[in-house]
Amino acid sequence: AQKITQTQPGMFVQEKEAVTLDCTYDTSDPSYGLFWYKQPSSGEMIFLIYQGSYDQQNATEGRYSLNFQKARKSANLVISASQLGDSAMYFCAMREADSNYQLIWGAGTKLIIKP
Amino acid sequence: NAGVTQTPKFRVLKTGQSMTLLCAQDMNHEYMYWYRQDPGMGLRLIHYSVGEGTTAKGEVPDGYNVSRLKKQNFLLGLESAAPSQTSVYFCASSWVRNEPQHFGDGTRLSIL
Numbered sequence: 694a695q696k697i698t699q700t701q702p703g704m705f706v707q708e709k710e711a712v713t714l715d716c717t718y719d720t721s722d723p724s725y726g727l728f729w730y731k732q733p734s735s736g737e738m739i740f741l742i743y744q745g746s747y748d749q750q751n752a753t754e755g756r757y758s759l760n761f762q763k764a765r766k767s768a769n770l771v772i773s774a775s776q777l778g779d780s781a782m783y784f785c786a787m788r789e790a791d792s793n794y795q796l797i798w799g800a801g802t803k804l805i806i807k808p
Numbered sequence: 809n810a811g812v813t814q815t816p817k818f819r820v821l822k823t824g825q826s827m828t829l830l831c832a833q834d835m836n837h838e839y840m841y842w843y844r845q846d847p848g849m850g851l852r853l854i855h856y857s858v859g860e861g862t863t864a865k866g867e868v869p870d871g872y873n874v875s876r877l878k879k880q881n882f883l884l885g886l887e888s889a890a891p892s893q894t895s896v897y898f899c900a901s902s903w904v905r906n907e908p909q910h911f912g913d914g915t916r917l918s919i920l
């Protein structure tokens with residue numbers, strides 16, 4: 694069974710609009726963490742934001758925020774006021790304490806920002 | 809501020825050849841990882857290391873070997889390359905196991 698599911702293979706969004714990238718996860722481990730990474734066309738992997746399973750508040754980093762709904766097992770990335778430079782692949786990943794903290798990755802969402 | 813450096817960036821091999829990919833980090837991180845990225849899939853962990861002199865298998869270890877003789881370096885070896893190993897390989901490191909991983913720029917490897 695897929696542990697990390699990103700249901701949107703691709704998305705087109707108008708510049709300056711907000712965008713939500715979906716991520717659902719499956720785990721029975723009470724201690725886990727969720728990460729979002731950005732991969733531009735140049736290929737590097739850039740860490741964006743992290744949410745721990747015990748964190749009381751949703752994580753925020755600049756224009757990035759994580760809509761963490763623990764009961765629904767979802768950890769959606771929200772990008773506010775999108776910019777052309779946000780065009781990239783976005784990956785959601787999960788780390789479980791039981792699996793020795795190895796990262797499990799989703800298949801990614803390709804986001805294209807239209808001018 | 810080099811971070812994580814991978815060499816080479818590109819390589820083409822023939823089936824059966826061997827090669828070693830080098831990963832070097834200058835952040836004094838304990839944990840290092842090798843991933844492969846294939847089209848339409850997320851990253852898959854090949855091997856990882858929790859400190860100098862240690863290695864462990866990840867999700868897809870077959871056909872690869874690794875070594876971590878020095879804390880700053882993590883080597884990935886292909887003893888007999890196969891076309892199925894054509895992929896983009898990423899190295900990553902982290903200070904502790906539950907911290908975000910820092911990635912190198914990747915190595916694009918083609919096996920003909």
